[in-house]
Amino acid sequence: MPAAAIKTLARTLVEILAGIASEALKTFKHMMVGHAVDSLQLELDELENAFATMVFGSLAGMPLVPLGLALELSPHMEVELAKMLERHAKYRDAISEYAAFGG
Template identity: 60%
Template structure:
């Protein structure tokens, strides 16, 4: 067996090994990308919830003694808080009578 034949066999083996490694690294990259994108979505959802809480504090914070938000900002952001405002109104309607009855017990 000549050195050219051995060299050809080594080159073929190297190509096979590089193809195997290329496939493995491709699968690893796809898996990592999927994991990172799933984490990114969860992070964005959590950040959205926190921003909604900040908006609620800015708009309705005056009820807790915080300084008033500029009216233009409050009106602009209120459209994005439709769900939170409706939930707040539902809770207010639900607990309004109970709070009044509790307050009247004090005399």
């Protein structure tokens, strides 16, 4: 095979490989963006849900537990309370910020 033909073949192969790599990178990028958006979407859904629960909970048949009941149960729910606060902290502390406006 003449050298020129080999060169052309090699260039074509490189172009094909570069195209594949570029497509793979695009797909990978797309996947990464999609994954990041999914995480953000999950966070957004949680925040929207928390916000709606705080605002409309009582209208949706979820009136707030009487404060005294919550206080009496709280010593037995230390682990759950800590988990809840950690979860709220993860979501940019929105609920804590909401609850702390009077503090």
